[in-house]
Amino acid sequence: MLSFEMSYEELIAYQGTNPRPEDFDQFWEKSLAELAGIDPEAEFAPATDFPLPFAKTEHLYFNGTGGYRVHAKVIRPHNAEGPAVLMFHGYGGEQPKWIDLLPYAARGFTVAALDVREQVGFRTDSQQPNSFSLHNHLVEGVDDGPDGLLYKHVFLDTRRLADLIRGLPEVDASRVASTGWSQGGGLSLVCAALTPEIKYAASVYPFLVDYQRAWELNLDKGPYNEITTWFKKRDPRHLREQEVFTTLGYIDVQHLASRIRSEVTLFVGLEDQVCPPSTQYAVYNKLTAPKDLRTYPDFGHDDLPGAMDDIYQLIGSKL
Secondary structure (H helix, E strand, O other): OOOOOOOHHHHOOOOOOOOOOOOHHHHHHHHHHHHHOOOOOOEEEEOOOOOOOOEEEEEEEEEOOOOOEEEEEEEEEOOOOOOEEEEEOOOOOOOOOHHHHHHHHHOOOEEEEEOOOOOOOOOOOOOOOOOOOOOOOOOOOHHHOHHHOHHHHHHHHHHHHHHHHHOOOOOOOOOEEEEEEOHHHHHHHHHHHHOOOOOEEEEEOOOOOOHHHHHHHOOOOOOOHHHHHHHHHHOOOOOOHHHHHHHHHHHOHHHHHHHOOOEEEEEEEOOOOOOOHHHHHHHHOOOOOOEEEEEEOOOOOOOOOOHHHHHHHHHHHHO
């Protein structure tokens, strides 16, 4: 338990290390306005690869920022009951499986699972063949300033997905939850921050938080070790260190925490060396909405026993 980290007393008071840019709020207001100015041109195409007797399965395509056509899987029960769940996958993970969406669809919930741009094998016309990579997304675009960051666009994709699903006639826009683990845990919080109407968020060991703290721990674990690799390749004397972490601050989930209005449940493994506990406490401690923390003292970036079952029951009770 906490074999490499701060003490528990320090964790519960920790407020993060990575700098918050002075114009952080203005940046995200401008970015949301940029997204609003782009016609989503949403298309729901029947998913003939996974038919269901009780629901429509569909491939959703929509325009995101940066000239990108984004994809998500959607299940819409024939007798939808109003709630909807937005699901986000882990870093570099596989395209979400249809079967992962079924428990919520069986409950009568509309379910949508986002394909994070450039991380999965599903190709659309806006992507070049074999264009995806799995080793530099965290720092992709850092040389171009905050507007060039890949994750700026990914964050906005979560908002657009939420808007499209909340706008479906069978969905009650006030009864929507977001959830995911690791990268998906971070994006579930991002979605709630950029879409304040989200009612509930369940996040498992979120990635994309407190980059400077993760780097300073020097655990040499991916994906935060991409920062070290970037310095070795691009700035070996660290002459731009402050600039780099300030730029990454625009996509640091802890700085979005105060925008979240939904109730949040956060699951943390206290031996997690991929997404260190202190980085997760940095965002948890900044949440001002109702919140609950569930810790696993002996677990790292693992399958946390009972967590997925708990999330399923929690989402059902909250919506």
